[in-house]
Structure formats: C-alpha cells, structure tokens
Amino acid sequence: MVLKLDLAGSVHHVTILARRPHLVLSIDGRRHVVERLDEAGDGSRQLTIDGEPIAFVRAGSADGVIVRLDGRSFALRRLDAAAEASAAGGGANVVRAPMPGTVIVIHKRVGDHVQRGETIVTIESMKLQMKLDAPRDGEIAEIAAREGEGFDKDAVLARLAAPAEG
Template structure:
C-alpha cells in the first residue's frame, strides 16, 4: 500500500518495502533503510541509509514537524481514504468514494482552498473520513449539507481551479 505525505510543500508517495529486521521505505523511485530511536522529549536519532542525524519531532494532528540537521521540515500525513474521497474527476469535481452521510462541512461557497485542504467530514459504515480538495481554487458549489446522505460517485463539492502561470 502506498501512502501520501506532503513534505516541505511537495506531495510524496511512500510505500513500505520491508518491516521485518529494518524499515525500508520506497520514497519516489528510491529505497531508504530507516531506523530511529525516539525519546519522550521529542529528541530522535534518525538513521537513513546508514547516515545518522540528531533530530527533533513534534506532532500536531495530521502534521509532523521535524528538525533534522538544523533544517525545519513540515510533513503532513494524508489518510488514503481522504485522498480517495478528494479525488477529482474533471477539474475540481470532488466525488464521494462510497455512500454515506455528511457529518460536517468545513468550507463555504466562495472560499479559496489549496490542494489537500479539508472540505468536509463524512461517515460511511461507522467510519469517519475527511474529504479534501483535489486542486487549488475557489469553492464554486457544495452539493450536500451536514446530515445529508449521498451515494457513491455523487459530486460533493465543485472547485474552480486557478489557472497556472503558463496558462495565463
């Protein structure tokens, strides 16, 4: 299974290759052997492919803040279900990954959002997940409200994407 993280502003796909004797992660097209020793005060010794780093780590919700070798890095973990819920078909059509009910709508029409921004919380089969924006843009319409039910593939939110500088 692949997981998606936003690391220092860049979306990165990571897949565990081995969890046996050592943790090996496929990050992009490269494999990295990772070992770490985490202390209660946030200090962490991190070993990446045999290179040792003294670091600090703190967590705030889905965000992980790292200080490695004097550099600060923000890492945001994305739940695979939320990415599926936020996947787009066409420009900015956020569709339901499964039938369910809306728990909470977190944006309003006219709001500017960035890719990965939380749009709403949904529940399906007693499991709550977050629907996220699939692109940067402006929320043009919201097809559901808190408490409303929806079917698989229903459009939940429409986002009008911002044109890239090369399109202008």
C-alpha cells in the first residue's frame, strides 16, 4: 500500500517495505532505514534514519500533523486516494502505477465487473509486490499491460468504463 502524503504542498509517496528488525520505507522511490525512535520528557523526539540522527517535535492539527525540524515547521497530511480521484473528475476511472515496476498477475479481464477495493492487478517494484485495486465499482474497459511487462510511474495499467449518466 502506498501512502500519499502532502508535506507543505509537495506530494510524496511512502511505502512500508519492512517493519523488522528496523522500519524500512520507500519515500519517492528512495529506500530509508529508520533504526530508532527516542522520546525525551519534553515532548521532543529523535529518529535515526540511514544512520543520521534527526531531532524533531510533532503536534496534531485539525487535518494532519505539524512537524518541527531545524527551526522550521511543516504541515503534513495524508491524502485520501479515493477522494482525490473523485475530485479530479474522471480520475476514478483509471488504475495507475504508483511507481515503476513489472506486472506480476492480471486478476481481471475486459468486461469483468469489479467492486471498489477489488484487486485488478498485482505489480512488483523494488522486490515488493503490491495489489492495485479498483478505485470504484464498475466494469473493466481496458487492461493496458501484460503479465511480465514493465511500466513507468503513473502509467495507466487498467481503465474502468465511464459510469452511466442517469
């Protein structure tokens, strides 16, 4: 699962690659190892990421988290992919690759009916397999990739038929 985070107006893609023995994240395609999280009594915290200590303070806000690093504050919020696709006007009709990779399994065919959240295709990127799901209920109009085929980030892998106007 790829999390989309808005950090001060810039969108970043974060994937958890491993949780043990350390947290391993892919952030915008770059691998990072989070080795430690220490908390001080004053509310400050320190992470060790890729061997570098990083001191920070965080606080909740109405729509996310405020993080303070090196004297600067950053607003961080998680983006809801389904709401974002709906707001994009028709974006909910496509299944896009969140990062470059290879198609492992195509689970559906053109004409198949799918429900929101049902897996359409499984991909692999950086040795991590990920299932890409239907963004809404509908009918598969196009499968734009083949098993074993490579693709770039944001490539359309499948398309749903436009919803009927009624």
